[in-house]
Amino acid sequence: MKSKSSTIRLLYAASESSADSLYLSGVFVPDPYLAIIAQKKSYAVVSQLEYGRVAKQSKFDEVLLLESIREKAAENLQIELADVGPGELMVYFAQRFAVKKIEVPADFPAIYYAKLFDAGYRVEIVEGAFFPKRIKKTDAEARAIKQGNAASAAGIRAAEAVLRAAKIEGKRIVYEGRTLTSERLRTIIDQACLAKGATASHTIVAGGRQACDPHEGGHGPLRPNELIIIDVFPRVQKTGYHGDMTRTFLKGKASPAQRALVNTVRQAQLAALDTVKAGVKGDHVHAAANAVFEAEGFVTERRKNGFVGFIHSTGHGLGLEVHEAPRVSKGAPKLKAGSVITIEPGLYYPEIGGCRIEDVVRVTIDGYEKLSNLHYRWEIR
Numbered sequence: 358m359k360s361k362s363s364t365i366r367l368l369y370a371a372s373e374s375s376a377d378s379l380y381l382s383g384v385f386v387p388d389p390y391l392a393i394i395a396q397k398k399s400y401a402v403v404s405q406l407e408y409g410r411v412a413k414q415s416k417f418d419e420v421l422l423l424e425s426i427r428e429k430a431a432e433n434l435q436i437e438l439a440d441v442g443p444g445e446l447m448v449y450f451a452q453r454f455a456v457k458k459i460e461v462p463a464d465f466p467a468i469y470y471a472k473l474f475d476a477g478y479r480v481e482i483v484e485g486a487f488f489p490k491r492i493k494k495t496d497a498e499a500r501a502i503k504q505g506n507a508a509s510a511a512g513i514r515a516a517e518a519v520l521r522a523a524k525i526e527g528k529r530i531v532y533e534g535r536t537l538t539s540e541r542l543r544t545i546i547d548q549a550c551l552a553k554g555a556t557a558s559h560t561i562v563a564g565g566r567q568a569c570d571p572h573e574g575g576h577g578p579l580r581p582n583e584l585i586i587i588d589v590f591p592r593v594q595k596t597g598y599h600g601d602m603t604r605t606f607l608k609g610k611a612s613p614a615q616r617a618l619v620n621t622v623r624q625a626q627l628a629a630l631d632t633v634k635a636g637v638k639g640d641h642v643h644a645a646a647n648a649v650f651e652a653e654g655f656v657t658e659r660r661k662n663g664f665v666g667f668i669h670s671t672g673h674g675l676g677l678e679v680h681e682a683p684r685v686s687k688g689a690p691k692l693k694a695g696s697v698i699t700i701e702p703g704l705y706y707p708e709i710g711g712c713r714i715e716d717v718v719r720v721t722i723d724g725y726e727k728l729s730n731l732h733y734r735w736e737i738r
Contacts, residue, residue, distance in 0.1 A: 365451065366394040366460045368487075369443055369469060376677035377462055377487045379597050383416040391446055392417070395454045402426050402446060444472030451478055462487040485682075492674065492682050493695030499719050499728060501593060502675060502697055505600025506717055506729040508555035509589040513604050513731060515549035516542055516562070516587050520608045520737045525581045530608050539563065539575030546589055555591035555600065562587055568605075568711030571669055571703065582609035584619070584710030586703075590679050599679050601699055602729050603715035608737050614709045617653070619735055622712045625649040625702040629671050629685075633700070633718060633725045639689025643671040646702040655704055665706050672699040675717055696720045697728065 372378035373387045381392055381399060391402040398418040403411050405424060412420040430449035431438045447469055451459060458479045461470065465482065473480045486492065494502065519542060523532040530537040539562040550557040563575030564585040571586075579585055585608070590601040605619060625646040632645045650657070650667050657666025670686030675697050683689065685698050692698070698720065703713030714733065718725035 363396075363454060363456050364458045364460060365454050365456050366487075367447055367450075367465070368392040368462065369447075369466055370464070375464075376491075376597075376681070379677055380488055380491055381416070382411070384411055384414045385597070386411065389443075390423075391443060391450075393450050395450075395456075444469045447473055448476045448478075451476070491676065493693055494676060494697045494719060495695075498598065498676065499697065499726070501596040501598035502600065502717065502719075503728045504553075504596070505555055505591060505593045505598050506602055507600070508550040508553035508557070508591045508593065509600035509602035510729065510731040511553045512546035512549045512557060512560070512589040512591070513587055513602060516546050517604075517606060517737070519545055520585075520606055523608060525609055528580060530579050530581055536578050538578050539567075540577075542579065542587075543575070546587070547591075550589065550591040553591075554595060555593045557589055557591035560587075560589050561603075563711070565710060566707045569665070569705040569707050570663075571705065571711070571713065579608070582611070583607065584611075584615060584712055586711050586713050588713065588715065597677050599675055599677070600729070601675050601679060601715065601717060602731060603701055603713045604731065604733070604735065605712040605714060606735050606737060610738070611736050612709075616736075618655075618704050618706070618709050619712045621649060621653045621655060622702055622704055622714050623733060624653075625667075626700055626714050626716070629700050629702060630716075630718070630725065633692065633698075633720060635694035635720055635722050636691055638691050639672075639683055639685040639698075640687055642692070642700070643686050643689065646671045646700075650702075650704065662707075667702065667704060669703065672701050672715075675699055692720045694720055694722050 368378050369391050370378040371389045372382050373385050393400040400419050401417045402421045402423050408422055427441045430441045460481050460483050523530045543560050543562045546560050547557040563573045564579045565583040567573045567575050568586040585606045588603040592599050628649045629642050629646040632642045672685035674681040674683050683696050699715050699717050701715030705711040717729040718727050
């Protein structure tokens with residue numbers, strides 16, 4: 358047993374949905390379960406349904422059987438077995454390791470925080486990263502993200518193939534005899550990702566004015582001569598790591614204003630990429646993209662119906678979550694070698710359309726390693 362000054366860390370989450378839980382365990386568990394980090398070792402408490410698989414496949418130092426631990430907790434806490442829930446298990450382990458202080462992540466369930474607090478323990482919520490090492494990706498993690506981007510690229514290529522095969526009939530884009538909609542193209546993209554072993558959710562296929570709302574998924578018919586943003590961020594089923602790539606297309610003939618918009622976004626992306634390396638602030642990378650937009654006269658401003666111009670950050674971290682540390686935005690701190698980030702500047706004007714171009718890189722000491730690969734041709738006649 359540790360002294361009264363020792364600390365344990367607790368997680369209670371499903372690794373299917375919790376990036377921290379998956380990072381610690383390395384195995385998918387669909388229901389919430391208790392994980393403990395104590396004395397430089399990690400423990401999982403799982404039911405007999407999950408025990409064999411977790412014991413064989415996970416990274417835990419020790420896997421404990423929930424049914425047995427509940428009996429021990431009931432005896433130790435002198436309560437009925439039926440009264441032993443997750444909170445009581447946490448109190449049992451706090452007693453077992455003789456601790457006063459317990460660290461939990463920011464998304465820890467409040468009901469169990471209250472139980473630990475009422476039991477007399479000092480519960481400290483860890484702000485920011487519960488596992489700071491997540492920000493620096495290993496070679497294996499980089500390969501997993503690259504696989505996610507291969508799925509993203511496959512989805513975008515499938516969309517491009519449809520747009521190339523489609524015909525323009527008046528104000529409609531027609532594919533295989535039917536009007537092409539955002540919903541239909543999204544299904545084709547998601548199926549292409551699935552064929553690459555990744556699950557895509559909330560894929561963005563937004564054209565025209567819809568594309569000027571960056572997180573609008575897109576709905577209804579896609580129109581000729583309008584910019585179409587396709588943003589694909591699937592999760593690799595085997596590893597849980599994500600890809601995240603965006604390309605902008607247009608079926609028909611682009612206007613001079615549309616060409617200027619797309620070309621400027623690409624130049625902003627190149628300018629941002631040119632600044633990326635370890636030790637450079639994310640703020641500086643963002644400023645490089647923004648400087649290109651300002652130099653070309655693309656103003657960011659608030660209008661009656663919302664904001665136009667460059668209305669989001671240049672990028673974000675990518676890994677077990679689609680959006681994670683580090684930030685690539687105004688005020689963002691220095692980038693660290695090994696961090697994986699997106700570079701995705703964009704411009705949005707309802708009278709012209711929206712354009713975003715996104716790639717993924719791993720930061721190195723002297724620059725970056727690109728983890729995404731797809732061409733930048735966008736105008737499809």
